Structures are given as structure tokens and as C-alpha cells.
Amino acid sequence: HVQLVESGGGSVKVGGSLRLSCVASGAAYPLNYMGWFLQAPGKGREDVARISLTGVIAYYTDSLKGRFTISRDNAKSTLYLQMNSLKPEDTGIYYCAADARNVAPSASHYWDQGTQVTFS
Numbered sequence: 001h002v003q004l005v006e007s008g009g010g011s012v013k014v015g016g017s018l019r020l021s022c023v024a025s026g027a028a029y030p031l032n033y034m035g036w037f038l039q040a041p042g043k044g045r046e047d048v049a050r051i052s053l054t055g056v057i058a059y060y061t062d063s064l065k066g067r068f069t070i071s072r073d074n075a076k077s078t079l080y081l082q083m084n085s086l087k088p089e090d091t092g093i094y095y096c097a098a099d100a101r102n103v104a105p106s107a108s109h110y111w112d113q114g115t116q117v118t119f120s
Contacts (some may be wrong), residue, residue, distance in 0.1 A: 001026045002110045006096045009115030012086055020081040020115060022096030031098040034072055034079040035105030039114065040092035045106040048094070049081065060104070063089075088119055 008020040024031055035050030035058075047060035049070040059065050069082040079096055093116050097108035105111075 002031070002098065004096045004098060004110060004112035006094075006112045006115045009094060009117050011118045011120045013120055014086065014088060016086050017082070017084045018086065018117060020083070020094055020096070022079040022112060024077045024079070024098055027098075029100055031077075031110075032100050033102060033105075033108070034096070034098045035108070036070065036079075036081050037095050037097060037104075037106040037111075038090075038092045039095065040089070043092075045095075047104045047106050050105050051079070083117075086117075086119070091118055093117075 003026050004022050004024050006022045008018060012018050030053055032053045033050055036048040038046045038048050049059045051057050051070045051072050057070055067085045072079045093114040095111045095114045097105040097111040099108035
């Protein structure tokens with residue numbers, strides 16, 4: 001039973017930074033792809049970024065490039081999302097996702113309860 005436990009969300013000022021973390025456990029096989037997707041208020045799921053087990057990275061939204069950085073520590077089974085220069089449009093619930101298959105984060109088999117990012 002795969003479990004993803006996320007932390008790091010919260011309230012931040014425009015231009016501020018947050019770091020999301022997601023610890024995976026219980027997988028009986030490698031979670032080859034881990035990533036993040038966003039559920040903004042009144043909008044559908046939006047893929048943010050994905051990273052493979054070997055470190056291949058994909059960012060899905062041009063507006064995030066240069067501001068968001070995805071990384072993973074395979075030894076700790078932990079995924080990260082460093083978010084800098086945050087903008088009001090970045091608000092929403094961020095979900096950590098994982099799958100063995102080559103799919104986008106929002107189509108992943110596993111995802112967590114999400115963490116809220118809001119602006120003060």
C-alpha cells in the first residue's frame with residue numbers, strides 16, 4: 001500500500017518562497033515518476049512538474065520555469081518542490097503524485113491529500 005505524506009504548504013507573501021516535501025512509503029516496486037499537480041480554485045488539475053527515478057525533469061507550465069524547482073532524494077524516498085517568487089496565481093492545493101508508469105502527475109495512480117498554498 002503506497003502512502004504519500006506531504007508537508008510544507010501554508011500562507012506566504014507575494015514574492016515569497018515555500019518548499020514542499022513528499023515522503024513515499026509502502027511501494028513494492030520503484031515509483032519511477034513522481035511529480036506535483038495543482039488544483040487552483042475553480043479550475044481543473046494542472047500539472048506542475050515531474051521527475052523520473054533517474055532525474056529526468058519535465059515542467060508543464062512555462063510560467064513556472066525559473067521559479068519552481070523539482071527534485072527528489074531516492075535514498076530518502078522524498079520528493080521536493082522549491083517554489084520561489086510566488087505569485088497570487090500559484091495559489092491552490094498542491095498534490096504529490098507517484099506512479100511506476102510514464103504518465104503525467106495528474107494521471108498518476110497514487111497521490112496524497114494535498115497541501116494548501118495561500119497568500120497573506
